[in-house]
Amino acid sequence: MPDLGSAPVPPAGPDDHVRGEGEEGLIVYADLGCPRCAAAWLRLREEPGRLVFRHFPVAAKHPRSPALHAAAEAAGRQGRFFEMVDSLYGDRGRVDDPHLWRRAERLGLDLDRFEADRRSEETGARIKRDFRSGIRGGVAGTPAVFDACTLVAVREREF
Amino acid sequence: MIAVGEQAPDFTLRNQDGEKVSLADFRGRKVMLVFYPGDFSPVCGDQLSIYQEVKPEIEEKGVELIGVSVDSFFAHKAFQEKLGIDTVLLSDFEPKGEVARAYDSYVEKMGFANRTLVLVDEDGKVAWTYESPNPGEFPGANVIFDALS
Numbered sequence: 367m368p369d370l371g372s373a374p375v376p377p378a379g380p381d382d383h384v385r386g387e388g389e390e391g392l393i394v395y396a397d398l399g400c401p402r403c404a405a406a407w408l409r410l411r412e413e414p415g416r417l418v419f420r421h422f423p424v425a426a427k428h429p430r431s432p433a434l435h436a437a438a439e440a441a442g443r444q445g446r447f448f449e450m451v452d453s454l455y456g457d458r459g460r461v462d463d464p465h466l467w468r469r470a471e472r473l474g475l476d477l478d479r480f481e482a483d484r485r486s487e488e489t490g491a492r493i494k495r496d497f498r499s500g501i502r503g504g505v506a507g508t509p510a511v512f513d514a515c516t517l518v519a520v521r522e523r524e525f
Numbered sequence: 526m527i528a529v530g531e532q533a534p535d536f537t538l539r540n541q542d543g544e545k546v547s548l549a550d551f552r553g554r555k556v557m558l559v560f561y562p563g564d565f566s567p568v569c570g571d572q573l574s575i576y577q578e579v580k581p582e583i584e585e586k587g588v589e590l591i592g593v594s595v596d597s598f599f600a601h602k603a604f605q606e607k608l609g610i611d612t613v614l615l616s617d618f619e620p621k622g623e624v625a626r627a628y629d630s631y632v633e634k635m636g637f638a639n640r641t642l643v644l645v646d647e648d649g650k651v652a653w654t655y656e657s658p659n660p661g662e663f664p665g666a667n668v669i670f671d672a673l674s
Contacts, residue, residue: 370579370670426574426609501579504665507571 375503391416399428421496440484534627541601560638564604
């Protein structure tokens with residue numbers, strides 16, 4: 367496994383989760399369990415142009431985050447990644463497994479496939495890949511927004 | 526900041542469970558001391574949470590990660606449990622900030638340590654340091670891996 371030393375965040379690639387169109391756009395590292403990300407998402411998703419979403423679950427801070435990211439990734443396997451992201455950020459109070467199944471049903475997903483995909487090694491590896499690229503890019507809190515692979519926005523904090 | 530190459534000042538502090546821990550206990554191993562302002566602050570929570578995610582890989586490099594702040598060990602225990610982390614947290618509580626001062630990390634006007642990383646080598650010498658420009662920013666985990674590469 368490659369080291370976690372500093373490296374620029376990768377540019378948007380063919381297997382990134384991309385909303386909108388265009389050659390240029392923002393890359394956001396976000397945690398689906400993070401309330402600040404949920405608030406920021408309302409603005410980010412309205413940004414014109416291309417928006418790349420990368421997984422950055424911080425389990426120590428938000429214990430359900432890994433499960434939420436796996437659910438989004440599994441929904442993505444059925445073409446509904448951003449619909450699941452919108453759903454999870456839109457209603458942060460219901461995040462247990464039965465709630466995830468209900469969300470999947472509402473999105474018209476094949477539930478058996480959703481279940482298998484969200485627990486698969488491939489899904490775990492895909493999420494980890496994003497997380498590691500964020501660590502290497504210096505992500506220190508979520509959401510972290512990059513423009514042309516340069517960090518442009520983090521929330522302001524005193525200490 | 527304490528200078529690279531100097532002998533790291535030894536100390537004995539209580540951990541989150543009230544047990545005494547000395548830097549000398551780690552002789553023969555590398556230690557990354559993480560001085561931070563205080564338990565339960567938003568930035569400190571983010572910093573220690575993100576470091577926790579990569580802690581196994583830091584340990585694979587033979588490095589022990591240890592947090593140090595001026596909070597009591599009772600506060601450390603609660604903070605550790607709130608974050609769900611197992612990083613050792615040491616209490617630089619009384620005399621307040623004495624260890625942070627020894628490492629030249631203490632910010633007098635604020636009453637706590639600046640966000641500082643100090644890598645102590647197997648012989649107890651300072652091998653590398655990093656000090657944040659202000660307490661509101663913390664070094665990403667990539668900076669730790671850069672130091673260990």
